[in-house]
Amino acid sequence: MAVQLFFYAILALTAQNVIFCGGVGFSRVLRAARRPKILLSYAGLLSAFTLISAWMGIALNQLVPGISPAAFYRPAIFAGCVAVVYLLAALLYRMFFAARYKRLEPVFSSSAINCIVLAMPFIQRVFRMTGWQITGYAIGTGAAFFTAALVLSHAMERLKNPDMPKAFQGLPSVFLYVGILSMALFGFAGGKLF
Amino acid sequence: MQQLMIQKPPFLRSGQTVSTMMKDMLLALALLLPLPTVHYGTHVLWVAAASVASCFISEIAACMIAKRQVDISELSSVVTGLIIAMLMPPLAPLWLPVLAGAFAVLAARVPFGFTGNNPFNPAAAGVAFVTVFWPQRVFSFSEPSAASVLKEGLKPNQIPSEMLWGTDGGAIGTTAVLVVAACAVYLIVKKTVSWRITVCFLAAAGLMALLFPRIMVTPLTSLKYELLSGSLLFCSVFLITDPVTSPRTHVGKALYGAVAGVLIMLMRRYGAFEQAACFAVLLMNAVSPVIDSFVIAVTARREARRNEQQ
Amino acid sequence: MSSNKKKPKAESQLMEKGGRRSSARGSKKTMHKRLIKESTGIFLNGLVFRNPVAIGALGLFPVVGAGYTMQNAAVLSLMMLVIMLPVCLLSGWMKIPVWIRPAAALVLSGVMYLPAAALAKWLMPQAFSALSIYAVLMIGNSIILSRANDYAPSHITLAVLMDSLGCTAGFSAVIFLVAALREIWSNIVKDTGGVYHAGAYPFVGFLLLGVIAALIQHTNAKRAAAERKAK
């Protein structure tokens, strides 16, 4: 059990890296990289929400199997569930950890509602992962998000140099950086996720 | 690059400047050319010339567009061209190194600021780009190379000592193991390359080969096969030790080399291609600033603690 | 991440919610003319000068992940049009506290996803099924969410309408351009004996986006320089 969990976590980090090989949630990584101070809690929050959405995905896939007519409405239902989860979490934070919530205010909503969280049930269905595997995968994705944001924040520090051509300063160089980095992940046969 | 008169001390500078370091690298790379030319014919020289020409011309074009002063004395684009040529197959079509060189300079070097600021090793980025899209062409060696046989989990038919002379299949510069070792010693003695990265890289790769052999042989022969096959040795001397993209602190360099060794062995075992050197180098270049700031944070904390004791 | 943190000059406070009452100085006609000028300004901002994808780095996921054939690009930009307009307008009218707004936007875009998916399935069924996850994840698209959360509440409906139109146009312009280039690239690689669907890999999308963003930034800089020289 733990081996599968660990194996799928490593898989999420390397071959099936959602961010670089799937191109999912890159704007969130960029936002986290621009705020190095709260990067750790941002990644923690995001992996928590990913975990919850993974388990919700399992429940959803069992309740509404693929062949049933309601399958068409499944994404909308799941979006509603994620919204409800976000509201609950926001209420919880405002009640108990008001100070920390004040600090995390700008990133809280974007860590709860983003493409990574919404993609979880789909990944679970397409790659036919069992309960433990999707848990490992969700944790791995959280870790992948944290490493991507950490690497990007250090890279952006280095990309602010004067003798870079004017046109590439700022965002375009970050795009090229991530392009080459996701090419590097190709070595793990992680070319294309979906 | 500007030429200035020295106004402030020190008035004596060490003879080693960036251009002498680049000249040493060029000399070491040029030493790698004769053996494959003898073995495979003059097509190898054409591949090298095409790669260097494409890097140089795209560098000049980029300088023209960015309206920067083109400085010839700093030869880093020529070195990138030669490293790319060394990783090409001996009978490669000429457009392959040209495309790799163009991508290396135009995508990995120029947009990030020219010499000192490229986050990725341009040669590794160029070769990786070409490997991703034309794998059959990049790995089209005359006889199947030891790395591809190892990938399938079989024992290569050459015995390790035979592989020293660089007569078996493989990229241009990577098969002549003895010449690469000689270049390594030359560069380390001339202090162009820091020995810490190379030694830790080979130690970590060797350890991984000893502990987790890919083929059913005694660990020692597995070690010999892994180290002598593919472009691992060439990468340990030329690709991974590029000072711009490797960490600055000494401890950081050692850590960087070790993690790179482990990564390259993992990529060889689970990766998509037989030669994973370029991909491992690119991944490690992304992680190198993180290693650096980790080492600096540790020294800062230790220094703060020492200040309290006084 | 809303890309117009600092108020752009063209956005006069005329377009601010409640801005109309405070600036009733000019006559009806000049007010009308200024409205038209501002709205075209917002539209052009959304389309080119502050392109949400290339400059704001929003909604990259469909462009990078799915934008490798023209069909995909067409389906996705259609769905974007159908989802974005109502969501932005509705969230503009709703009066709810700030921290509930993202959840409301998500539910709204989830609801709007259904007609969009039905329309896309009806128009191009084969392309829609090939898209699979990318069509589903249009719900959480960060362009829609950030526009709905940050831009819509603080602007009048006309501005919100023009802005969402501009963003949709910008998004589809970028995704069509990227899709065209990637299709050309896959053909080139296939002809020269490389891998199939070479354009489908995400890193090709990232590299192309980088180049496009650089071009846009270059034109912006030149435009700004021309403006400064004109002053």
Next chain:
Amino acid sequence: MISFFSSGIRLEQQKSRTMKAKILALPAPEVLYVPLPGAQALTDRCVRAGETVLRFSQLSMPGSHVAVTSPVSGTVTGFQALPHPVRGMVDCAAIRQDSEEQELTLRAPGMEHAPDELIRLAAAAGIIDEYDGIPLFKKLKRLRRMKIDWLGANVLDDEPYVCSGLAVLRENPQGVQQGLELAALAVGAKKTGIAVVSSFRARSYSRVSGQIADLLVGSGGRYPARPGLLKRLRRQGHRPGLVGVQALEAFAQAAERGIPQTTTVITVAGEGVSRWQNLRVPLGMPIEDLLSACGRKKRTVVIAGSPITGNRVEELSAPVTADLRCLIVLPEAMQTVKVFPCIGCGKCEAACPVGIMPWDIYRRLQGQEYPDAGQLLRADLCCACNACSVVCPSGLDLSGAVARAMEIKERG
């Protein structure tokens, strides 16, 4: 842990050519500009313009600095401030030398060697330490207050071309050893030693032998030698102090025959000069005469103090002072440097003897104008040895950046 790796840089010394010949004593020129350190006010000066002075007669007796005596007999033509490469502006007494050599007869001081007596003698004899320009009596007082238990003769000529210390050690080893004993007595240090850059080179050049040879303490042959040596001695449990070798020799002469310090040994070397020599010259001699004595070539640059930490000599009429250890003359062609962006090789961190990371400081200062002082690690420990700028392959001014960082850190 970082300082363990960093141990300074190895420079090829180019000393053998200068050490071939013995120290050449140059006669005093027509007009001598004797520097009077610390004697700005008229009251401190003992002579007025127009007076004739004998050799060794008192020129200035300032309270806080050393007493200066005249190296030649002649008439004082006037007082003027001359620019000086190492110390900016220096007040000098211009003395025109007349033909006959009258000498003030001096009597040897009493033989009892109480520490205070010795320190007053060092002040009266006008002895200045040639390595840092501090008067010997102030240095002895400070070392006594620090209660050091190991006193060393400072023969650390770790820069290329410079070998004035080694030449003095070869000329007069007994004088140096005797001066060392006296200084140890004055400071109350139990153990003494002769600190050299590498004991092998000291034995071969200075032909030191026998009883003095076992006093030699080598510092490992790397530049900068001083921080590494002091750290090693502290690790062995000593509390070390260093005094210049020329100051000790002058101290021995002053105690034995009562002669004040009026001459100093200067190394004149470098590709820009044809004869590489050690010259013993009277204090106050213009630098031009030294250069013409050694045959300076055209289109060359003169550097005073040290080839690595000294600075350029603009006016050649500047007088020779006691702390001018060497004059390095280099051709202008050698003085151009190609500046590249930092390629992050880490050589400057290996070169720094106190474990600073100059590349990190350079990057932070280049980034924003006022980085917060917390990020500039250990910048206040810098000993200004310029080893990082010497070793940088990109020709960057790292020592300037670290100096700016030190100032930012002090300003807070």
